[in-house]
Amino acid sequence: MLINDLDTPALLIDLDLMEANIAALFAQLRPSGVRVRPHLKTAKCPEVARILAAAGARGFCVAKLGEAEVMAAAGIDDLLITSEIAGAPKLRRLAALHAAHPQVRVVVDSVVGARLLDAAVSGGPTPLEVLIELDVGQGRCGTAPGEPARALARAIAGLPHLRLVGLQGYEGHLQHIADHRERDARVDAAMAQLTATADLLRADGHAIDQVTTGGTGTCARCAAHPGVTEVQPGSFVFLDRAYRDALGPQGGYANALTVRSTVISRPVAGRAVLDAGLKALPTDMGNAEPVGLPGVSYRPGGDEHGILSWADDADPGLAIGDRVALIPGHIDTTVNLFDAYHAQRGGAVVEIWPIAARGRSQ
Ligand SMILES: Cc1ncc(COP(=O)(O)O)c(C=O)c1O
Structure with a gap:
């Protein structure tokens, strides 16, 4: 896949x-x-x-x-x-x-x-x-x-x-x-x-x-x-945006975990709506960051929606159905929301690992 x-x-x-x-x-x-x-x-x-x-x-x-x-x-x-x-x-x-x-x-x-x-x-x-x-x-x-x-x-x-x-x-x-x-x-x-x-x-x-x-x-x-x-x-193991911002490149670690989402709406110029909101990307340590989209920022638009916005000169040209990867603000609370990891190499999904302890907070 x-x-x-x-x-x-x-x-x-x-x-x-x-x-x-x-x-x-x-x-x-x-x-x-x-x-x-x-x-x-x-x-x-x-x-x-x-x-x-x-x-x-x-x-x-x-x-x-x-x-x-x-x-x-x-x-x-x-x-x-x-x-x-x-x-x-x-x-x-x-x-x-x-x-x-x-x-x-x-x-x-x-x-x-x-x-x-x-x-x-x-x-x-x-x-x-x-x-x-x-x-x-x-x-x-x-x-x-x-x-x-x-x-x-x-x-x-x-x-x-x-x-x-x-x-x-x-x-x-x-x-x-x-x-x-x-x-x-x-x-x-x-x-x-x-x-x-x-x-x-x-x-x-x-x-x-x-x-x-x-x-x-x-x-x-x-x-x-x-x-x-x-x-x-x-x-x-994965790093997140909060740690990357704190440690910088000297930290020696890269962001290895992203949440992939889909553009589900382009209601007006300057806004794209994703299918990943607070139930996919918690904000307890700040907002997620879109990957490879300079000048574009993410914020939650509710439980199920995420909003990308940008200045006129940074229009990423996103269309409905496009995929957007986001670096979570905080991985621990993000991972806890998902059933499985999809592990990829070179663009191919090579492993699917259940997050077996997800939700085991008792
Ligand atoms: C008791 C304890 N040890 C170690 C860690 C791991 O720290 P980090 O995820 O920042 O590497 C945590 C994280 O919250 C912790 O609560």
Whole structure:
């Protein structure tokens, strides 16, 4: 099938660009010796995970228990769940996942949360391996570095069904800082907190073997810090407009994922209407960008419609039925809206991969 034969809106991977992004990340990080555990919250797809594993990934992160269940069912079970888990239905599912896949690790940031986990897995085959999540400045989850983390570690050590194995400190608030000197300086400060807390816990007798951090915008800098054992980038596989604008060409990654759409209306001069609106291209990190149409901008025209507009001198000459490719503003929320990737090389669709963890937000 050629890409022009695809019905739209459709999610299209440029395989050459995706493979180059993956090669670039592993080439950059290999000299550091730090383990790369890519985050699958972005791609949500076992086929993409297998390509990452072949490139050198050692284990994967997932954001949600539902994503972990999908990956484990696909035979990918060296997993870290990077969000806290609470609530009876989820704790029951976690216990079942742990019984079948005891190597799945989870983060925890409170004594209350740790006790819930401990009770949930009490019938399990082995203790559940947990990482303390630290707040290294993002202001989301995470216990404070230093003494509060030490107190939590001591509490976890007293719980019979948990085993403390590491620390997670994700600096999500720093990923998109365009000024790389500022980004680096703030990453350094965050990593100092993370690694100092790991040392504090080791001094208390805890065997901290996993100190995990970093996203696409920061992982190279994180990996340069002694004491960081692992990085967990996700967006580099495809990139999006927000990341491209923040990192620029020095980032080393290209936009490998587009949404293909069709012009369905040309109601007036200066406007073309596409069949891709908010249900295909979320705007939580800005609007999508049309590919190869200089001077043309995209905005959503509602749930199902997208509007292209341009100045008189930039008329792209679009006709009803023409195809337009768009770079998503934010890939994670975009991917979550589609059932499958169409992977193309040289204009031919060579693979169709179900986005098996799409919508698995529980
Ligand atoms: C905990 C955690 N780690 C890693 C990542 C991956 O970051 P990125 O997609 O920016 O590479 C995310 C993304 O939101 C995250 O929440």
